[in-house]
Amino acid sequence: MKDHTRRLVVALLTVGMLFSLGACGDNEKNIEETTTEKTIAAETTIATESTAAVDEDTTFIFTDSTGREVELPRHISRVASGGPLANIMIYAVKPDVLVGWSSRPSEIAQKYIEEKYWELPEYGKFYSNNDNFNREALMTSNPEVIIDVGQWDEEYKVELDELQEQIGIPIILIEGELEDTPAAFCTLGELLEEPERGEALGEYCEVVLAEAKEKTASIPEEDRVRVYYAEGEDGLSTILSNTIHSQIYELIGAEIVVDPDSVQVQRGGGTVSLEQVLAWEPDVIMFAPNSIYDDVAADPSWNALAAIQQGNYYEIPGEPYNWLGRPPGPNRFIGIRWLGNLLYPDIYEYDIEEEVKTFFELVYRYELSDEEVAELLGHSTLKE
Known part of the structure; x- marks a missing residue:
């Protein structure tokens, strides 16, 4: 074994x-x-x-x-x-x-x-x-x-x-x-x-x-990480705070910068402009799987954001399903530990590679190799 x-x-x-x-x-x-x-x-x-x-x-x-x-x-x-x-x-x-x-x-x-x-x-x-x-x-x-x-x-x-x-x-x-x-x-x-x-x-x-509730309770309001979520071909489709799509962010102590009053709401999300994103000045940008993550560093418009300049942007793991929702299923539970560890590594102190292996074996009966874990988390860990 x-x-x-x-x-x-x-x-x-x-x-x-x-x-x-x-x-x-x-x-x-x-x-x-x-x-x-x-x-x-x-x-x-x-x-x-x-x-x-x-x-x-x-x-x-x-x-x-x-x-x-x-x-x-x-x-x-x-x-x-x-x-x-x-x-x-x-x-x-x-x-x-x-x-x-x-x-x-x-x-x-x-x-x-x-x-x-x-x-x-x-x-x-x-x-x-x-x-x-x-x-x-x-x-x-x-x-x-x-x-x-x-x-x-x-x-x-x-x-x-x-x-x-x-x-x-x-x-x-x-x-x-x-x-x-x-x-x-x-x-x-x-x-x-x-x-x-x-x-x-x-x-x-x-x-x-x-565990997430206990850890989040220890994070002062002024230290909460402010996040913009980007999906779609231009990264300007997003989610709103206080919706089913923002649950995991808020559970682990992060704040979604987009509030319902700032966009035309459509099923818990909406479309914004890059000017709005610049005005919100998010600390971190999370890109949906298969979005424009690979292109933003070389794009002058996106690179105007401090989060991009400082490397504080990541791609949400998407196998076998999005770890933070869509569908909002069991994958969110490894997503909770992954996102908490990413944004608050001193509070969510997990060996995330081992956590991922444990989750996949429990839920899918699938034993991940070290190489498979590295591939799953390829764009989803702190940049050195």
């Missing part, structure tokens, strides 16, 4: 001891007797009695994060993923149950996904009357349940009920906000009969969040 594999096992055991209740302590399901079936409430406790009676039933009622009560098979073996977060999280917990993706893994992501899953059917976005929803592919793959993970509103809740009635397949939604990720992993672990796997993933996320 490789050294970092041993470290992973030790780390998870240590986490289990430190957090005796565990990420799943308040979130394990409570299986209760009813007249004809059992009910799993998504945020209660597993009952240990009546095990034999529970096992005799073939279905149970699951209350999802929207409050919908949905009848599910007690032993789920065929799952269709309902969205990008569900793709990643179901794969992390129990990939063998997947019968199809909302979108297939990209060529970049395939490196970290077992090949036998690459060509599973692709359904597209199955809600909001989306034109790319492939209902035939969904029905042909014969899932027992569709699981989505993410945010929701009352309109989406109604859509889930309507689609479920149309296709005759149970659909559930598990809350996927950043703070809810530990509980979401625990819920998936229980549903897919991989409770230890779900708890290991949930505890990892819980510890990352707790």
Whole structure:
């Protein structure tokens, strides 16, 4: 066994001891007797009695994060993923149950996904009357349940009920906000009969969040790093403060310089001018994967920024998915440690190479070599 594999096992055991209740302590399901079936409430406790009676039933009622009560098979073996977060999280917990993706893994992501899953059917976005929803592919793959993970509103809740009635397949939604990720992993672990796997993933996320909050609390307001995020062909598409896209920056103690009043808001982002960026004078510039990172040092317009002149600009790692969002999934948890260590190395004191190895082995079951880690972080560490 490789050294970092041993470290992973030790780390998870240590986490289990430190957090005796565990990420799943308040979130394990409570299986209760009813007249004809059992009910799993998504945020209660597993009952240990009546095990034999529970096992005799073939279905149970699951209350999802929207409050919908949905009848599910007690032993789920065929799952269709309902969205990008569900793709990643179901794969992390129990990939063998997947019968199809909302979108297939990209060529970049395939490196970290077992090949036998690459060509599973692709359904597209199955809600909001989306034109790319492939209902035939969904029905042909014969899932027992569709699981989505993410945010929701009352309109989406109604859509889930309507689609479920149309296709005759149970659909559930598990809350996927950043703070809810530990509980979401625990819920998936229980549903897919991989409770230890779900708890290991949930505890990892819980510890990352707790450590980040503790470390950020020690950073005085006047010492917070001010960040501009750049994406698009010209680097002038950006994100706004206090949105889902800025969560990781704010969690680790940084400030996004773009506020909602300064741009025309579009889904948590917007377009700005280089003159605005110059006026904001960010301390650090973070470029999205595959943006203009390689070109800015030689561009006189961008090089007018002190952050570029001083080498305080970086490219966000993008494999297998963006580490700070898009989709806002589990990769954000290694993103928290990476970004914290990058902007506040004296506070977020991590061996980031080992942290990356641990994360990839835990979530994707993929053992990174030193060379692969160096490639992942090629534009994403402090410049010498």
